[in-house]
Amino acid sequence: MKSFLTAILIVYSLFLTACPKDTAVRKAAKASYELSGITVDVVNATKKAYDAGIIGLAAKDRLAGYEKTITSGGKHFNDVLSGYIAQTAGNLTADQVKILNTILSDQLVTPFLAILQELALISLDQVAYLRTAIAALRTAILIISGTIADAGFPDASRRLAYAG
């Protein structure tokens, strides 16, 4: 377990080195691409946890509800971004970045934080060493959520900073 946590820390340090040369539109496009992939992975992880008996039906349903919200928000974010790219040939205005930031914060970060909270509640019912594994899962989701912070959207970044 120690080596696993060390690996997580190494990966985390890699994730902190976002490319500073990326434009706002590229950062937003990368965030949408990475978050959509993460969401697929998190949904699959929820199914795996339910099938293994780690979470019950009620917890699975709550997580599926949050994941549905993330999916709807992500599709909305991508559609809005796509429209802006077509309108502006790739240069986002300050107002457009503000709108994307609001969508990201309200429709993606909020349900992600709810999932983290849900995982914390699940851990209360488990034996001590299971909590370590669940903590590793929470850390993984939190690290991966750093994609949002790397995208250069301040509201979302600030909210995620409090989630540790």
Place this chain on the structure above:
Amino acid sequence: MPDNKAAVLVEIATELIVNELKRRAVAKGMTVDELVAEAQTQWQQAEDATDELSREGHDQG
């Protein structure tokens, strides 16, 4: 078995990180249009997977 549950959780966490590293490597070589198009496909996959997950455990029969 708690041991098995812990193993599944570690496997899940590892998969999440490995997949994310792969995505980050692939994203470096993609244009903005490609990123947005691929994101659209993945968001649709996520929606389909979520719908299936919501139904699990509630299926009739």
